[in-house]
Amino acid sequence: MIHILENIDKWTCEYKKCGARCCTPGIQLTIADIKRISLLGHSFDDFMEFDETDKVFRIKGVDGSCYFRGKKLECTIRDNEPIVCRLLPFKITEVSYSDEPIMSLKPVVDCPGEGHGKKIDKKKIEADASLFLHENQKFIRDIKKKGKKGVLEAL
Numbered sequence: 001m002i003h004i005l006e007n008i009d010k011w012t013c014e015y016k017k018c019g020a021r022c023c024t025p026g027i028q029l030t031i032a033d034i035k036r037i038s039l040l041g042h043s044f045d046d047f048m049e050f051d052e053t054d055k056v057f058r059i060k061g062v063d064g065s066c067y068f069r070g071k072k073l074e075c076t077i078r079d080n081e082p083i084v085c086r087l088l089p090f091k092i093t094e095v096s097y098s099d100e101p102i103m104s105l106k107p108v109v110d111c112p113g114e115g116h117g118k119k120i121d122k123k124k125i126e127a128d129a130s131l132f133l134h135e136n137q138k139f140i141r142d143i144k145k146k147g148k149k150g151v152l153e154a155l
């Protein structure tokens with residue numbers, strides 16, 4: 001179940017105005033994200049690391065930003081970005097995998113793109129958020145069963 005706790009009407013990514021504030025290190029990756037990004041020619045060790053606390057893979061940081069943030073603040077893997085980035089301008093505030101997977105989303109605070117650009121497609125955000133939950137639930141199960149090395153070897 002997806003909860004959008006506050007909605008916004010229109011949004012465009014004004015990454016040059018905010019210095020690409022959302023592109024921080026540690027973006028969580030699903031198995032499909034890892035596969036898609038590695039097919040671009042990036043090797044696992046270069047762009048991601050395993051978070052031993054949460055038992056998930058995350059994008060590494062370079063100089064305090066996401067590994068994929070370019071010199072002009074652009075995303076260098078646009079069109080192949082992780083699902084979490086597709087949820088923007090919403091950020092995940094809570095995820096729970098108890099009986100039914102639940103995710104809560106809230107808009108990024110003080111985003112200069114809010115109120116500009118295209119109307120938010122709430123259905124698409126909800127579909128991407130559900131996909132994240134689905135892929136991630138399977139990923140967490142696979143990591144428990146096969147270990148992080150086993151999961152990557154099966155890709």
Ligand code: SF4
Nearest residue numbers: 023066068069075085
């Ligand atoms: S993958 Fe691209 S959009 Fe996502 S945080 Fe990194 S640079 Fe930003």
